[in-house]
Amino acid sequence: MSIPFRIGQGFDVHALVEGRPLILGGVCIPYERGLAGHSDADALLHALTDALLGAAGLGDIGRHFPDTDPRYQGADSRELLRVAYGKVQQAGWQVVNMDATLHAQAPKMGPHTPAMAANIGADLGIEPSMVNIKAKTNEGLGYLGRKEGIAANVVVLLASA
Numbered sequence: 001m002s003i004p005f006r007i008g009q010g011f012d013v014h015a016l017v018e019g020r021p022l023i024l025g026g027v028c029i030p031y032e033r034g035l036a037g038h039s040d041a042d043a044l045l046h047a048l049t050d051a052l053l054g055a056a057g058l059g060d061i062g063r064h065f066p067d068t069d070p071r072y073q074g075a076d077s078r079e080l081l082r083v084a085y086g087k088v089q090q091a092g093w094q095v096v097n098m099d100a101t102l103h104a105q106a107p108k109m110g111p112h113t114p115a116m117a118a119n120i121g122a123d124l125g126i127e128p129s130m131v132n133i134k135a136k137t138n139e140g141l142g143y144l145g146r147k148e149g150i151a152a153n154v155v156v157l158l159a160s161a
């Protein structure tokens with residue numbers, strides 16, 4: 001029996017450092033620091049990419065886009081997302097919806113989540129209403145609460161295409 005649905009989950013975290021832009025969901029958010037990484041360090045899109053790859057049984061982002069490969073230095077994570085989702089589609093799957101939580105003590109994400117959902121909807125070819133993005137502080141606790149980094153969790157549902 002072939003089951004027509006798959007779920008996947010992804011997690012990512014990047015350190016907040018000076019001299020980098022803060023990019024999440026493809027949106028550049030005004031803030032005093034940004035996320036460090038080999039690519040543009042978009043933790044939300046990396047977690048989403050991992051969730052999609054995981055649901056399709058295709059491994060993880062580092063397997064498809066190694067951080068030792070100079071082609072991905074400074075990469076736009078929206079481009080990585082589109083390439084990864086192309087592989088998911090090639091494997092016979094399409095995304096139904098996604099739900100994300102950003103863990104950021106600061107800045108406030110609420111004003112920026114509609115633009116993130118619009119970007120993701122465009123990249124995955126789904127309505128922005130199928131893209132839900134939430135945000136939480138870490139109540140001042142631990143490395144996230146000390147604003148040393150920003151993390152993201154994403155869950156996706158895939159349906160057989």
Ligand SMILES: Nc1ccn([C@@H]2O[C@H](COP(=O)(O)O)[C@@H](O)[C@H]2O)c(=O)n1
Binds near residue numbers: 135139
């Ligand atoms: N970076 C953030 C964090 C939170 N929010 C919004 O505030 C609400 C309350 O967050 P708590 O962590 O104090 O529970 C949360 O539900 C979000 O609506 C935000 O926009 N950006």
Ligand SMILES: C[C@@]1(CO)OP(=O)(O)OP(=O)(O)OC[C@H]1O
Binds near residue numbers: 037062072
């Ligand atoms: C995206 C990649 C590749 O440039 O690099 P980073 O930006 O460092 O991101 P990470 O989430 O640590 O891992 C995936 C990497 O392979």
